[in-house]
Amino acid sequence: MQISLAPIESLNFNEDEESLSVLYENGWLRIMLVKCRSTPEQFSIDVEFSMPAIEENSNFDAHLVLTICLKYLRYIQRLYDHGFLLEVIGQDWLWIASKSFSEPPSLEIFGYLIPPSIENLNP
Numbered sequence: 001m002q003i004s005l006a007p008i009e010s011l012n013f014n015e016d017e018e019s020l021s022v023l024y025e026n027g028w029l030r031i032m033l034v035k036c037r038s039t040p041e042q043f044s045i046d047v048e049f050s051m052p053a054i055e056e057n058s059n060f061d062a063h064l065v066l067t068i069c070l071k072y073l074r075y076i077q078r079l080y081d082h083g084f085l086l087e088v089i090g091q092d093w094l095w096i097a098s099k100s101f102s103e104p105p106s107l108e109i110f111g112y113l114i115p116p117s118i119e120n121l122n123p
Helices: 062-081 107-113
Strands: 020-027 029-036 042-050 086-087 092-099
Touching: 029 092, 042 062, 042 107, 062 086, 062 092
Parallel strands: none
Antiparallel strands: 020 029, 029 042, 042 092, 086 092
8 A cells, every 4th residue: 555655756746646556456457545635634434346348259157147246246336334335337337335544444445445355156
């Protein structure tokens, strides 16, 4: 979590004046640390979930996709149950759970951030 303590001048900001650091990413999920130039004493952790694109005419197991989707939705629900704000954006149903911090989060929060295992399930 060192980036949360980094001097604001040392970070790279996008056009929205945000510095984004990806902490974890797979085809379904992305966990990011977000700092805003306007509030350097705060940061947020954003968790984004959406279904990956499935190519037309691809051979995929619908039940497997449903199983993975449900695991991640339960994960997003768990974050919401522990104080994360929840929103759904766009036609692709991008789920975002976010929580703001003004000091490093507790180890308990990091425990909630551990995503579900889908290693043995990937299509």
